[in-house]
Amino acid sequence: MSESLPGATLLAAANLTKNYGNSTALAGVSLQVRAGEATAVMGASGSGKTTLLHCLAGIVLPDAGTVRYSGAAPVEVSSLNDGARSALRRTEFGFVFQQGLLIPELTAGENVALALMLNGTPRPAAEQQAVAALAALGLAGMEGRRIGELSGGQAQRVAIARAQVNGARVLFADEPTGALDSRTSAEVMALLLQSVAGTGRALVVVTHDPEVARWCSRVVTLADGRIVADTAEVAR
Numbered sequence: 091m092s093e094s095l096p097g098a099t100l101l102a103a104a105n106l107t108k109n110y111g112n113s114t115a116l117a118g119v120s121l122q123v124r125a126g127e128a129t130a131v132m133g134a135s136g137s138g139k140t141t142l143l144h145c146l147a148g149i150v151l152p153d154a155g156t157v158r159y160s161g162a163a164p165v166e167v168s169s170l171n172d173g174a175r176s177a178l179r180r181t182e183f184g185f186v187f188q189q190g191l192l193i194p195e196l197t198a199g200e201n202v203a204l205a206l207m208l209n210g211t212p213r214p215a216a217e218q219q220a221v222a223a224l225a226a227l228g229l230a231g232m233e234g235r236r237i238g239e240l241s242g243g244q245a246q247r248v249a250i251a252r253a254q255v256n257g258a259r260v261l262f263a264d265e266p267t268g269a270l271d272s273r274t275s276a277e278v279m280a281l282l283l284q285s286v287a288g289t290g291r292a293l294v295v296v297t298h299d300p301e302v303a304r305w306c307s308r309v310v311t312l313a314d315g316r317i318v319a320d321t322a323e324v325a326r
């Protein structure tokens with residue numbers, strides 16, 4: 091896969107609005123996500139952070155506004171159908187959520203291999219790549235363990251391996267350290283940041299934790315569905 095140059099815009103959201111019944115989740119958000127950048131999205135509970143992440147990733151469609159993804163072939167995420175959006179998520183994006191989204195009945199290796207197999211990699215090759223991806227994240231020899239046999243920090247490493255193994259250009263993380271102690275949080279964040287800093291990839295991380303935000307190169311703050319602060323704007 092060709093990589094974007096650091097600094098190139100990977101995702102451009104313009105004037106996103108999203109309402110759920112009477113509650114406004116997004117009230118006109120415009121944001122560009124650039125390669126090499128780690129963006130923390132902060133704000134009070136209910137300010138629209140997860141909704142923004144879901145709109146950027148094509149999990150949720152905005153009521154109005156657009157999301158453009160500049161991958162190998164630029165696409166308007168917000169006008170793709172369900173099937174095309176899931177294909178985009180599978181091939182171009184990676185996800186790390188608080189609960190990992192891992193399948194507890196499968197081993198660490200199988201969880202990672204599955205992501206590759208869904209994209210057409212034959213099982214033996216997928217298993218080999220999974221073992222290597224886990225080893226690169228400090229989990230050598232743990233591929234045979236079920237998720238329940240791992241610590242919270244180890245399970246998040248498996249989630250990171252699974253999110254990255256297809257060469258995702260944008261990693262989306264929603265409270266990835268929410269269930270971890272501060273030392274393990276720091277380790278997990280270091281691994282997430284390492285995968286984007288100075289590369290053609292980007293990280294968008296929703297967090298309540300100021301420590302997590304401090305490690306990111308940019309902090310965007312939401313209030314009532316709007317961006318009220320953006321450190322990238324201050325820097326410019």
Ligand SMILES: Nc1ncnc2c1ncn2[C@@H]1O[C@H](COP(=O)(O)OP(=O)(O)OP(=O)(O)O)[C@@H](O)[C@H]1O
Nearest residue numbers: 110113114115133134135136137138139140141142
């Ligand atoms: N699926 C949904 N159905 C109904 N309302 C929703 C849904 N998703 C979000 N909302 C509402 O939209 C608003 C924004 O929610 P969102 O989850 O994006 O906020 P958040 O900043 O991520 O909150 P938190 O920090 O508590 O996770 C809230 O008022 C929420 O209740």
